[in-house]
Amino acid sequence: METFDKYVVEGREALAGASDAHLFKFWSLLNNGNTILSMPRIDCLRTWVMNHIIHHRAQLGVYLRLNNVPVPAIYGPSADEGGM
Numbered sequence: 001m002e003t004f005d006k007y008v009v010e011g012r013e014a015l016a017g018a019s020d021a022h023l024f025k026f027w028s029l030l031n032n033g034n035t036i037l038s039m040p041r042i043d044c045l046r047t048w049v050m051n052h053i054i055h056h057r058a059q060l061g062v063y064l065r066l067n068n069v070p071v072p073a074i075y076g077p078s079a080d081e082g083g084m
Contacts, residue, residue: 011049015045022041023040023041023042024040025041026038026039026040027039027040027041027044057074057075060074061074
């Protein structure tokens with residue numbers, strides 16, 4: 001968690017300092033010099049960073065539920081916490 005928290009702070013600082021012009025530049029995923037995909041940096045952030053972490057949080061919720069572990073407040077109050 002310490003490593004995750006450290007990189008969250010660094011990532012937020014980088015985003016706060018990024019201009020719109022920088023975020024709308026294209027970024028490419030390469031494999032041995034061949035372009036696999038290319039899209040604006042802002043789309044990469046939304047798709048591969050934000051949406052991807054949301055996806056894994058949802059997987060965690062399913063895993064916990066299947067193992068009869070109370071689901072914590074991941075996106076807000078959880079029914080398992082009794083606050084709903």
